[in-house]
Amino acid sequence: MNKNISKLLLPSVVMLTLAACGTTEKTSDQSDWVSLFNGKNLDGWTPKFNGSVVGENYNNTFRVEDGLLTVSYDQWDEFKDYKMGHLFTNESYSNYRVRVEYRFLGEQVTDDPKLAWAYRNNGVMLHTPPAQDMELDQAFPISAEAQLLGGNGTDLRTTGNFCSPSTNIVQNGELKTEHCIKSNSKTFHGDQWVWFEAEVHADGRIKHFINDELVFEYSELQIDPQDEYGAKWLAAGKPLKITQGHFAIQAETHPTQFRVIEIKSLD
Template identity: 70%
Template sequence: MKLNIVAAASLAMSLTVLTACSTTPDQAAKQQWVNLFNGENLDGWTIKFKNKPVGENYNNTFRVENGLLTVNYDNWQADEAGLFGHIFTNSVYSDYRIRVEYRFIGEQLTDNPKLAWAYRNNGVMLHSQSPQSMELDQAFPISGESQLLGGDGNNPRNTGNFCSPGTNIVKDGQLITKHCIKSNSATFHGEQWVWFEAEVHSSGKVKHFINGELVLEYDELQIDPTDPLGAKWLQAGNPLKLTAGHIALQAETHPTQFRTIQIQPLN
């Protein structure tokens, strides 16, 4: 039985939004980074996989190994590859910086050419709906995805891109309905660690940084009313603009490790 996104939608935005008190830019820059991942367990996070109930860590995919939050596929069969999953913060955030240190490891779960796009592919979902408000068979939460990609050893492949599960953005004054927009980042091959950071505002303005370099910026993160889930979200009385939400990390068939996940409140 599907979770009713209309009935559950109000749950996502009824949670307390965590922001800083009013600060100057200098004060904000001095605020402490707060660890969202404690290096020991998954406390403070909730998991949701497609076709699985909220809270089920299917095949023990998300786990802590040697102090790293790891997306691991050693318990999976290749034909299960379409059961994408996400791990969500329990708290909702509005104005903040989020930074993660990540790397791709090992081999992709499947060599199915239909999932070639998921090779060395993960993401940080910004202003995301809650896992409780997702439908049972929903693959991706409504959110703004900061897409993390690893290189194949030969070809250029930007990371820190934007993708749009159920959302649109405004860039350079124009409404953008294209699913993914590339950043101008370098390509990172192999299993090297990479820093991704996003500056996220309640106005919907977002900046992406890779290893400290600005690689993409856009405005007015908002619901796509032409998307079936987006349309349901709006029909439930939620606003067009996304001003707050959860943060989530993905499981999209390629093993990934995170050794730092931190947030810094802004105003």
């Protein structure tokens, strides 16, 4: 169910953070941000793993630990069947800014060399359909994925990149059909906390920021008609351009923590 996010905003809302943990100081305007995560449980969110029904939190992967929204694999014996997961907001949004403070920690759940790309790899999904719209074995929702990557201690590895589950974008007037496109961000090694922020508009314009620095921008977020799920979307009479959607957090084989998840209306 779509709701105008502005109805959720109080007249004056101070940035809500997880008080028990504290956060890195932000220099941007702190007013009008609303927390999407209460620091206690997953109320307001719905998990979906491919191969599992909507609402099943496979192996208790998404959980709250010490006030942090945590993607954990300590209850997995092995990683198989490409079991990717996503945690969706129950509400849908259009014109907004969203920000998270995240970090990678621990070891990847699998040592499968085919999944080496998923080392310190996670993401947040913008303008997704609701969890209930995903097919049983669908690994990734239609969305604009803001890819979050951590460094290996040596090599350069940008974060805040763009990936395209069933979508295409336009940059500098050119249609881009690559699956992933790198940002111009710095590399963040180790378990340090990093801020990611996205400015998302109903007309398909989206900007990615890392620690308040603009690192990637694009426009005209749209369905990829060559993609299996994109083709089904269009065959169902849904529009080519994506103008609204839910927000989701990935579970993509590497333990990750989030201590701030906030949204602010641009209406």
